[in-house]
Amino acid sequence: MTTDRPYETSHRAPGELRPGDIVQLTDPKGRPHTITLTEGKVFHTHKGALAHNDLMSAGEGAVVMSSNGTGYVVLRSRLEDFTLGMPRGAAVIYPKDAARIVATTNLANGARVLEAGAGSGALTAHLLTAVGPDGRVTSVERRADFADIATDNVTAWFGHRPPTWELIVGDFVDAALEPQFYDACILDMLAPWECVETVSACLRPGGVLVVYVATTTQLSRIGESLREHGGWTEPRAEESMVRTWHLEGLSVRPDHRMVAHTGFLLITRRLAPGAVLPPRRTRPAKGAYGEDYLPPGK
Numbered sequence: 001m002t003t004d005r006p007y008e009t010s011h012r013a014p015g016e017l018r019p020g021d022i023v024q025l026t027d028p029k030g031r032p033h034t035i036t037l038t039e040g041k042v043f044h045t046h047k048g049a050l051a052h053n054d055l056m057s058a059g060e061g062a063v064v065m066s067s068n069g070t071g072y073v074v075l076r077s078r079l080e081d082f083t084l085g086m087p088r089g090a091a092v093i094y095p096k097d098a099a100r101i102v103a104t105t106n107l108a109n110g111a112r113v114l115e116a117g118a119g120s121g122a123l124t125a126h127l128l129t130a131v132g133p134d135g136r137v138t139s140v141e142r143r144a145d146f147a148d149i150a151t152d153n154v155t156a157w158f159g160h161r162p163p164t165w166e167l168i169v170g171d172f173v174d175a176a177l178e179p180q181f182y183d184a185c186i187l188d189m190l191a192p193w194e195c196v197e198t199v200s201a202c203l204r205p206g207g208v209l210v211v212y213v214a215t216t217t218q219l220s221r222i223g224e225s226l227r228e229h230g231g232w233t234e235p236r237a238e239e240s241m242v243r244t245w246h247l248e249g250l251s252v253r254p255d256h257r258m259v260a261h262t263g264f265l266l267i268t269r270r271l272a273p274g275a276v277l278p279p280r281r282t283r284p285a286k287g288a289y290g291e292d293y294l295p296p297g298k
Contacts, residue, residue: 121150
């Protein structure tokens, strides 16, 4: 079934819901349920049943009563909602990290992005949304089963497989990629330092590389690999944390649970061919590299 892109509403009546729309139903306790609207189908919960036709008749923003009288708020899903509930093969990149990736790579309509690997397709959907109808996203995924899951999830979100998306199944270092073509590259893999040479050939001068890793040892190794390779700006490392708050009357406090560490982002940019980064003026802390460390060239 082909539907509108989820964020396109200008040619719809206000609040209109259609078959194929992904909607989120929220009960009085704030628990969400994500469903895809289908003519004649019924969604069953422990609080009663809701007919899809009734949801479409009510429209977005309405409160629809289940068969036992429980009210559910009906809203079209945001990409954030969809990615947190999508079927998974690999772990998804959380929306908080995807938002930072889109922002720090400066993506806009027409941008060309390279992604390795595709995982479950969560970041892919964010990238496709950011680059718009004139952009291009190339995803390289080593595992065919993960590629199938990513394809299903991206197709489910957009209602069709976007023509701006190319999915390559195979090893990243063996993929036939255009040299100095991409504006940005995102590496989400166990050993990204093995792909530095491949990435350096694919990114245009000034292009942004973002590496997503889970551990400090990975972060250290990819940072040092980029410095030793040369041709990159000084890498920056960061992580994002989101803490929600309990908000009720004068009872305002942080929630007891939060989405804390999910992964680190290492961010750097490609220098022009032959350019050499000026030496750093700051000295590493004593012992930062260990007693047996030898600087490059020694």
